[in-house]
Amino acid sequence: YDDPVQIPILMYHAVHVMDPSEASNANLIVAPDNFEAQIKAMVDAGYYFLTPEEAYKAFTENALPAKKVVWLTFDDGNEDFYTIAYPILKKYKAKATNNIITGFVKKGNAGNLTVKQMKEMMAHGMSFQSHTVNHPDLSVNDKATQKVELTDSIDFLEDKLNTKVNTIAYPSGRYNQTTLDLAKKTYKLGLTTNEGLASAKDGLLSLNRVRILPTTTSKGLLSEIATDNK
Numbered sequence: 001y002d003d004p005v006q007i008p009i010l011m012y013h014a015v016h017v018m019d020p021s022e023a024s025n026a027n028l029i030v031a032p033d034n035f036e037a038q039i040k041a042m043v044d045a046g047y048y049f050l051t052p053e054e055a056y057k058a059f060t061e062n063a064l065p066a067k068k069v070v071w072l073t074f075d076d077g078n079e080d081f082y083t084i085a086y087p088i089l090k091k092y093k094a095k096a097t098n099n100i101i102t103g104f105v106k107k108g109n110a111g112n113l114t115v116k117q118m119k120e121m122m123a124h125g126m127s128f129q130s131h132t133v134n135h136p137d138l139s140v141n142d143k144a145t146q147k148v149e150l151t152d153s154i155d156f157l158e159d160k161l162n163t164k165v166n167t168i169a170y171p172s173g174r175y176n177q178t179t180l181d182l183a184k185k186t187y188k189l190g191l192t193t194n195e196g197l198a199s200a201k202d203g204l205l206s207l208n209r210v211r212i213l214p215t216t217t218s219k220g221l222l223s224e225i226a227t228d229n230k
């Protein structure tokens, strides 16, 4: 490719039928039938689903493993990733990454993924990366606190899942220069909530994502993730 490749990194949170009591979080919840329509549309359009390692390779080598690629990411490690999203992903042989709040897993918070569930899903192509320990606003934390949030989350995941963590998704997309300086030492890729296609020209630790809303249709999604890679 002549120019830095563009890669659509989708950002999902929860996949379930929204309860009226969740109205204030509505933008984070995608209905299961809509989610399935989106996955099917990408499969039918010939998209290849990247792992975090493949994404890093694509950005650094400026080469893609397929003509059309997409990286599905989920934030927060909600349990519905296991109960609802994962069966759909498996049905279409799609791969996805969930960014985990490791302190919630450690405490065994209700509604969160467990280590056992993550291990099972890893055997079928799912990846688990860092979304810090406690989901703080990193941009207002001091350096020492940020360091613990960034490194303890890696240690937990690598120890419990016997996997290599290379990605951090900044909680609520909030970070500062200290975050980037620390992340550079321990991560290869950093995911923001800045809207758009991802490219190495934005910096590998401050990559854009495409936010999936409850109103995102599969047709709209396909047009949002179209790249002009050449």
Ligand SMILES: [Zn+2]
Binding pocket: 075, 076, 131, 135, 171, 172
């Ligand atoms: Zn989050």
